[in-house]
Amino acid sequence: MLQVAQLRTEKERAIDGLKKRNIAEPEKLIGTVISLDDERKDLQTQLDAVLAESNQIAKSIGALMQQGKKEEAEQVKAKTSELKQQSKNLQEALQSKEQALQDILYQIPNIPFKDVKEGKGADDNEVMSEHGEKPTLYEGKTPHWELIKKYDIIDFDLGVKISGAGFPVYKGKGARLQRALLNFFLDEAEKQGFKEIQPPILINEASGIGTGQLPDKEGQMYHDKEQDLYLIPTAEVPVTNMFRDMILDEQELPIKLAAYTPCFRKEAGSWGAHVRGLNRLHQFDKVEIVQIHLPDNSYKALEEMSTYVQSLLQKLELPYRVLRLCGGDMGFTSAMTYDMEVWSAAQERWLEVSSVSNFETYQSNRLKLRYKDENNKKHLLHTLNGSALAFPRILASILENNQTEKGIRIPEVLQPYAGFEWID
């Protein structure tokens, strides 16, 4: 959530930024926010005055009672009913004004960073760099959904039987490979200074609001209505919410955390030809990295996260490219995002395997995550996160890119983790 103060002081930047996201009439939107906030302040001031008067009267009644002047006290009491009604009315007006302000603030996405380009959608993203050689495969190459059947390592039909579409069952070397990825990613993260976290994978409403999944993406999360808990769509939610309502000391920063969790997404309405096999699932595994930084350091940290994720892809010997998302394709809460896409050689298309973002203060404002500077002044921190990495598409591209007549070769770096060199 953006801060009203920020919209007041940086109005021009906000308007330009929202234009990059193709928001209609940002001037009007921001104007509405500011006038709602002005009205809110006005109501607050009026209410405070009425309450101040009531408090005065209550005190004077107290004093009269102690002096035993009961009749005078009763007379003063008579005056309070009107004030009471007034304060009730003002309170209600204030509450609905605050609600209206919050509703509109929830609808405004983050302001893109200056380097982010304008654009309508995925086609307008900037390709920052491309790495590695796309492999030339043998004649009989097949997409991963054929390969997993051929070698019997992942079973979608069994998943349908047990749960439904989008819940694969990993078997034998398939399961073992998942475990290899998990350990590889967490070991690498630890070497890079990320502390390992195992968070809950069910979260409450306050956590969903804290990182911005609620109310915007309510329909994307599985929800247990009885307990009012949500299955996490990403470890970002529980891990970042560890810091909700916290004031950190500068010495504690930066905070760098890594967490492996299963992730659950309804993906309502997004099924189609492009989402066969492992390309899109309801349940998948991911290692997520989360950072909390001083505002001045956050963009340097974003670059470092990008470099780190790329190092994983290099070690896995996967050809990849780095995109900077344009305003129209960027997530609601992000100020700048890099997407990493790996080449999937049989599908002959790029698959997104990581998305690293700087949220600046957009999340920390909702989370009330702040730090104290040397003068004891409190300021919002910057939060960042990224996948490092999402398992299924990595697996898909490993299977497709490394297939040969005699089997699928496992990348060298994974061999010690997997305990085998070939799937054959």
Place this chain on the structure above:
RNA sequence: AGAGGAGUGGCAGAGUGGUCGAUCGCGUUGGUCUUGAAAACCAAUGUACCGCGAGGUACCGGGGGUUCGAAUCCCUCCUCCUCUGCCA
């Protein structure tokens, strides 16, 4: 799951209807003293909102209620502790 108890400022812990935003202590910060340090002593020390300021308002687990007035009384939810039961 049942019975009982409890949730107050960084910590500890008073406060059961009226100058209580909250006693005292510890901690922290500043000062005095000292060659320096410790000790001692003095002072300051929650958060948010409104206001140029003086100042005002709200907050004693969350929400609601009673009352002229609530940390204090009532309802409800949450969390923790003890005992009993159940269970990976």
